Amino acid sequence: MTAPEPSARLADLMRDEWGRLLALLVARFRRLDLAEDGLAEAFEAAARTWPRDGAPANGAAWLLTAARRRVLDRLRSEQVLARAMPLLEVEADLAARARRVMADAGEPLTDERLRLVLLCAHPRLSREAASALSLRLVLGVPTADVARLFLQSTPTMAARLTRARKKLAGERFALPPGAELADRLAVAADVAYLAFTAGYAPATGDAVVRAELAGEAVRLVRVLRDVRPPDGDLDRATELDALLALVLLQHSRRDARVRDGAPVLLPDQDRTAWHQDEIGEALDLLAPLASAPPAPYLLQALVAAEHAIAPTAAATAWDRVLARYDELLALTDTPVVRLNRAVAVAEVAGPRAGLDALSGVALRGHRLPSLRAELLRRAGDLDGARHAYDAAVALCDNAAERDHLRRRRAELA
Template structure:
C-alpha cells in the first residue's frame, strides 16, 4: 500500500471532519479533500511526498474550498450551513494551521452526523462509508449493488437532508441512540457483504471488512466514559464471522460451515474476538452479544462434529426472548435439527414465516436428511425459483441434483 493510499484509509475521516467543522458544508469539504488527494496523486510520484502528508492534504483542500467559496459567493448566502459551535470552528481553524493536534471529537461528530435520524439505515451506511472511511462513490455503489449514477444521486440527496443539522456530540440517551444507529449501520454493511441478495458474488468480503473498520473507528473515538460493551460484542461478532471468509468459497462455489477447512480460518481474529467477549460474561444479554456467543461456539469447537449444539439452541432461546424475528427463529430451527434431529428441526420451522429462498432451502436440507426425497426436491425447486444470487442458486441446484 502506498503512502497516499494509507493516508486515504487512515486520515480521510479525520481531515474531512476538520474541514466540515471549519467550513460547515459537507459538499464543499468533501469536494475540496477529494481534489487534494487527486492533486497529490498527480504530483507526489514526480516531486516526492512531503514530510507531513496529512498537513499537505489539509492545506491543499483548504485552498480549493476557499477558491470555490469565492466563485459561488451569492449561492453561499442561500445555502443552509451545518450548525457548528463557535469554539469548535475556532479549534478546527487552529488545528488546520498546525495539523498536529488530535481531533477525535470532530471525527466522532462526523460519524454521528452520518447516523442522523432523517436518513434510512441503508443510506446512512453508504454515506458513512463515503464520508468517514473515504470509500469512493464507485466502490460504495458496487458494494451495495447500485449503479454509480444511482448511488451518487442517493448520496447527494443525503447530504442535502443534513444541511442545517448540528455538527455535535449529543449527551446521554441521545448519544447512545446515535451510537446504536452507527452500530446498526456497520452491521447492515457487514450483512450485505456476507448475504448478497443478488448478483454473482458468493460473499463480498471487502464490504464486511469496511464495516469492521467502521466499528473500530467508532470504538477508538468514543469518550472514555461511554459504555462500549455492546459495541465490543458487535465487533466480536463480525470478527468471528469474518475470520471464516477464505474458507467460505472454494473454486467460486459456496462452502457451508460444516464442510469448511478450519486451517483457512483467520485464528488471530478469532482470538481477538474471544478476548473482547471475555469481559462481557456478566453483561446484559443483548442481540449482538448473544449472536457473538453463538458464533464463538462454532469457533471454539474442535471440529464441526464437536459443536455444542444444545448450548447454541439455549442461546437462540435467549435471542428469541430479546429480539424475536423470523430469521432468528429459522436459525434456531436449524440448530434444533443439529441437536435433536431433522424432524425436530422441521417441527420448529413450522412457526417460521419468512419471505425469500432461505426458508425453503433450509427445509429442503432437513427433508433430505429425514429421507423425504420428493418433498426435499419440491422445496429445493421453490428455493431456486426465489433465489436471486447466482452463486447460491447454483449451490442449491447442485444440492438438488445430489438427491438423485
Template sequence: MPGNPGGWLLTAARRRVLDRLRSEEVLARSMPRLAVDAELTEEAQRVMADPGDELLDERLRLVLLCAHPRLSREAAAALTLRLVLGISTDDIARLFLQTTPTMAARLTRARRKLAGERFVVPTGADLVDRVGVVAQVAYLAFTAGYAPGSGPDVVRTELAGEAIRLVRVLRTLLPYDDSELTALQALMLLQHSRRDARVTDDGALVLLPDQDRSRWHGDEIGEALDLLRPLTGAPPAPYLLQALIAAEHAIAATPSDTAWERIVERYDELLALRETPVVRLGRAIAVAEAEGPEAGLTALAGVALPGHRLPAVRAELLLRLGDHARARAAYDTAITLCANDAERAHLVRRRAELA
C-alpha cells in the same frame, strides 16, 4: 504522489460521492448536498500528519454525522451504508427486508433532513446517544460484507474489515465501557476469522461444516474470546448472544463437537429479546442439527423471510428427509430468488445432485 495525500483523497472521495448521487435517477430530484468547508480539509490534513489521532478519523466522522438525532435509527443506518460505505440500494433494501423503491425513497428523505448539517465530531451526551446507531450501522455493514445479497463475492473482506475498524475506533472514543459494543466487536471477529475457509480458490462457496478449520484465523478467535470472558455474567443482549453462538462454533474442534443444544438455548434467549425472521431461521437450523431435519422444518413453520435463504434451508432439510420432489421445488425457488453468484452456483450444484 500528490503533495498533500490526505487532502487529495478527501477531495477525490467527495467528488465520487457527488457523482454517484447525481447518477441515481430515483434520487435526482431535490438532492441536498452536505456541506464540506475548508476547516474539514485542514482537519483531514492533521489526520495525515498524525495518523494516531483516531478522534479525527474521517470515515467515523461521516458515520457520526449520519447518526444525527434528526434521523430515525433505521434511516441513519441506511444512509450511512449508502453514502459512506457505498453499499448498493438493492443490498440495503435486502438487509432491512424492504423493497428497493421503498428504501430509495427513505434514503432521499434522510438526505433532505441532513441538508446543511456540518461534519462535526459530537461530544459528551450527544456522542453517547449516537453510539447505538453507529453500532447498528457497523453490524449491518458487516452483514453486507459477510453475506452479500448480490454480486459475485462470497465475502467482501474489505467491507467487513471496515466495519470492524469502525467499532474499534468507536470504542476508543467512548468515555465508558459499552458491553454490547464489546460483544459486537467479538461477534465480528469470530465471523471474520473464517473468511479464508468460506471460499475455494476458484471462488466457490464452502459451508461451515465443510470448512477447513486450520484456515480459520486463530489470533482473531483468541482476541474475540478474550473480549467475551468478562461478559459471561452480563445480562442477555442481542450482540452478546450472537457472539456467544459464534463462539460455540469457534471452540468446537470439529463440526460434530458443536454444542447445538447450547446454541438452541442461546437462540431462545435471543428470540425473547428480539423476535425476527432471521433469528427464527437461525434457530431452526440449530434445532435441525440438534434434533433432526423434521424438527427443523417444524421450527420453520410460519417464518416469512424475503430472499433465497429460507427456501434454501427448507430445501436442505427436505433433502435430508429424503423428500426429493419437495426439495427440488424449494431449490428452484431459492435459485430464482438468489442474486449472489456464488450462492446461486452452490444451489444449482445441490439441485443437480438430486438428479
C-alpha cells in the same frame, strides 16, 4: 510489478476512498447533497480521462480536487457561497472536539468517515434510515445490497435514501456532546454490523464474501470502541465489546468460506484456515462478559464462539447454541433469529423439528427456501427439496450462491 489499469485503479479508489473523500467534502462545504454529487462527478470525469491520459500518481488527491471544483462551481451558480462560508467547520476545530471526547489522552479522533457515520446517525433519522444512509455513503455499499439488508425493494430503498439526505440538509458536521454521542455511537454500532453483513454475506454480485468490506466494518467497530465515552453506559460498552468479538469470529472464517469461487458451508470448512489470532482476540473480549446480562450482540457472539471452540463441526455444542437462540428470541423476535434458531433446532432434534420451527417465518430473499430445501433433503423429502431449491434459485441474486444451490439440487438426482 505492473501498475494496475486506470479502470481497476479507479475501482479500488471507489471502494477504499469514497467515504473518506465524501466526509472531507462535507466537512469543507457543509452540504451533503453537493458533496455527494461533486464526488460522483469527479469519479465520472476520472473514468473518462484516466484511460486516455493515464491515472495520476495520487488518485485520491486528484478526485478530491476535482470534486471541490465542482462543488464550488455549483455553489457559485446557486449564489450561496457567501452565506455558506461562515458555516464551515475547519479541521482544527474538529480535531479539538474529538480530543475532548476521547477516553484517554491518546491519539485524537481523526477518522473522517466516523464523523460521517455520526452525521448519518442524527436523531432526525430513524435508526433504519441512519443505518441505510451510512452504508451507502460511508462504505459505498450498493443501493441494491442495502435494500436486501433491510428486506425492501431497490426503488423503495433509493427513495428512502433520498429522503434521509434531505433531512440532513444544513446539519453541522461535528461530534455531538456526551450523552448524544453515546446514543449515536449505538446507532453507528448497528451501522457497522450491517456493513459487515454486506461484506460477509453479499446479497448481490458474484462474490461469496467481500473481505475488504467486512474488514472495513471490523475496523469501524474498533474505532467506535476507541471513542466511546469513559463514563458512558456500561451496557452499551459491553455490547461494543461483544460486537467486536462477533465480527472478529465471523471474519476469521473468510478464507475457509470459499473454494474455487464457490461457497463452503460451515460443516465443510477447513478449520485450519480460520484466523486463530482473531478468534483468540474475540474469546479474550468475551471472557469478562460471561456474567453480563443477555443482549443481542453478546448472544450472537456467544453462538459464534461455540463454533470457534469446537474442534470439528460434529463436536459443536448445539444444545448450548439453541439455548442462546432461545434467549435471543426472547429479546428480539425477528425472522432472521427464527431462521437461525431453526438450524440449531434441526441439529438438536432433527430436520422435521427444524422445519416445524420455520413454520410462520416470512423472510424476503433466498435464505428461507434454501434452508427449507436442506432440511427437506435431510428428512428424505426429495420432491419437496427440489421445489424449495427452485424457489431459492429464483430469489437468489448472488451468482456464487445461486450456482451452489443449483449444484445442490442436481445432486438430488
